[in-house]
Amino acid sequence: MLIENFKIKQGLELLSIDNNSELIAQFEDYYKYLKSENLKYNLTSITDLDDYVDLHILDSLSIFLPLRQYQIDIRNVLDIGTGAGFPGLPFKLCKQDINLTLVDSVNKKTDFLSKIISLLNVKNVEVINDRIENLGHEEKYRESQDLIISRAVAKLPSLIEVSLPLLKDGGYCVFHKSNLSENEYNSMIKTVDLFNASLIDVFEIPFSLVNRNRVLVIIQKSNDIDIKYPRSNNKPFRKPLF
Numbered sequence: 001m002l003i004e005n006f007k008i009k010q011g012l013e014l015l016s017i018d019n020n021s022e023l024i025a026q027f028e029d030y031y032k033y034l035k036s037e038n039l040k041y042n043l044t045s046i047t048d049l050d051d052y053v054d055l056h057i058l059d060s061l062s063i064f065l066p067l068r069q070y071q072i073d074i075r076n077v078l079d080i081g082t083g084a085g086f087p088g089l090p091f092k093l094c095k096q097d098i099n100l101t102l103v104d105s106v107n108k109k110t111d112f113l114s115k116i117i118s119l120l121n122v123k124n125v126e127v128i129n130d131r132i133e134n135l136g137h138e139e140k141y142r143e144s145q146d147l148i149i150s151r152a153v154a155k156l157p158s159l160i161e162v163s164l165p166l167l168k169d170g171g172y173c174v175f176h177k178s179n180l181s182e183n184e185y186n187s188m189i190k191t192v193d194l195f196n197a198s199l200i201d202v203f204e205i206p207f208s209l210v211n212r213n214r215v216l217v218i219i220q221k222s223n224d225i226d227i228k229y230p231r232s233n234n235k236p237f238r239k240p241l242f
Contacts (some may be wrong), residue, residue, distance in 0.1 A: 005049070005050075005053055007050065007053050007054060007058070008024070008027070008053045008057065008058070010208075011053070011057075011058040011061070011209055012061075014206075014208060014209055015058075015061055015062075015064050015065065015094075015209070016064075016068075017061065017064070017094050023093060023094065026093050026120050027053075027057055027090070027093070029119060029120060030085075030089070030090075030093075030116060030120060031049065031052050033115075033116055033119055034052075034084055034116070035047055037112055037115075038084075041108045041109070041112060043083065043084040043108075043109065043112060044056070044083070044084050054210060054211060054212075055210070055212070056086050056090070057090050058209055058210050059086075059087070059151070059176065059205070059210045059212070059214065060086050060087030060088075060089075060090040060091055060151070061087075061090055061091060061094060062176075062205045062209055062210060062214070062216065063087060063091055063149060063174050063216065064091075064094070065203065065205070065206075065209075065216075066174065066201060066203045066216055066218055067147075067174070069203075070200065070201075070218070072147070072172055073146070074098060074146040074147045074172075075097075075098060075099060075146055076098070076099045076101075076144060076145045076146050076147070077091070077092075077098050077099070077100050077101070077145065077146065077147045077148075077149065078100075078101040078103060078141075078145045078147070078148050078149070078166060079100070079101070079102050079103065079148075079149050079150065080103055080132050080148060080149070080150040080153055080159065080162065080163065081103070081104055081105075081132070081150055081151075081153035081154070082102040082103060082104050082109075082113065083104060083106075083109055084109065084112060084113070084116075085102060085112075085113055085116060086151055087149055087151050087176065088100055088102050088149060089102065089113075089116070089117075089122070089125075091149070092122060092125060093120070093122065096123075098124070099124045099125075099126075100124065100125045100126070101125075101126045101127075101128060101141075101145075102125065102126070102127050102128070103128045103130065103132050103135065104128075104129065105129065105130060105131050105132075106129075107129055110127050110128070110129040113127045114127050131234065132162045132230075133162050133230040133231065133232055133234070133235075133236055134232070135166060136162060136165040136166055136229070136230045137165075137227075137230075137232075141166055142165055142166060143165070143166070143167065143168055143169075143224075144166065144168065145166045145167050145168065145171055146167070146168060146171050146172070147167075147171060147172050147173075147174065148163040148166060148167060148171070148172070148173045148174075149173075149174050149175070149176075150163075150173075150175050150176070151175075151176035152176060152178075154237055155184055155187070155240060156175060156177070156180075156184055156185075156187070156188040156191070156217060157184075157187045157188055157190075157191040157236075157240040157241055157242050158236045158237045158240050159173070159175055160173065160188065160191045160192065160195065160197070160219060161191065161195075161229055161230045161231070161236040161240070161241060162230045162236050163219075164195050164197060164219075164221050164225050164229070165225045165229055165230055167221040168221070169221060169222070169223060169224065170220065170221065170222075171220070171221050172200070172218060172219065172220050172221070173217070173218070173219040173220075173221075174216050174217070174218050175216065175217045175219075176214060176215075176216060177214070177215050177216070177217050178212060178213055178214050178215075179213070180202070180215060180217070185202075186242075187240065187242040188217070190241075190242040191240075191241055191242050192219060194241060194242075195221075195225060195229075196222050196223050197219050197220060197221050197222055198219065198220045198222060199217075199218070199219055200218040200219065200220050201216075201217075201218045202215050202216075202217055202218075203215060203216040203217075203218060
């Protein structure tokens with residue numbers, strides 16, 4: 001039973017999130033449904049309960065730490081390559097007042113997301129089955145978001161190119177990253193400079209929350225992005241700018 005799991009209680013306390021029974025029940029229902037559907041769809045390699053708590057739930061919720069530190073106010077949030085809903089859906093369960101958009105190009109994953117959102121009775125969540133670079137050229141989504149999040153999807157230059165056009169001026173990206181190499185860091189800086197954005201922080205997730213070497217890369221948009229970005233036909237991912 002997740003209600004008896006010490007790690008999730010400790011993690012929610014560290015994040016200053018109310019450890020209420022309804023929230024814990026939602027996380028437990030999420031786990032049970034993910035585990036059952038995973039047998040059919042291979043949605044995640046993480047199926048152990050303790051790993052689910054540590055590497056899916058608390059890792060996703062670590063976003064709260066820099067948002068509070070930098071007093072980042074958000075309403076519209078978009079999760080790129082969300083897969084089985086991480087990090088966006090756990091974040092939404094703890095912050096019900098946001099409008100969340102979950103984007104993934106794999107149909108079986110977006111089918112799962114639609115079902116789990118219905119099961120958990122979560123409101124104001126949109127699920128989109130499409131490539132993220134296509135959204136950047138749609139009027140409905142371009143310059144519409146306060147926050148873009150993504151976890152373990154692509155290299156940082158690629159994520160920056162597809163994310164900045166979706167953000168309002170002054171909006172933020174928060175990207176989970178492990179094993180950030182010097183080469184990737186340098187390419188990220190060049191991409192940030194190209195778009196006249198700002199690297200706010202490479203925020204270290206404390207080991208007391210997630211027992212992994214993980215950081216959150218925080219970037220702020222400063223100005224309008226040329227309409228030619230993001231490039232189409234998977235180019236941001238096949239051939240990053242740097």
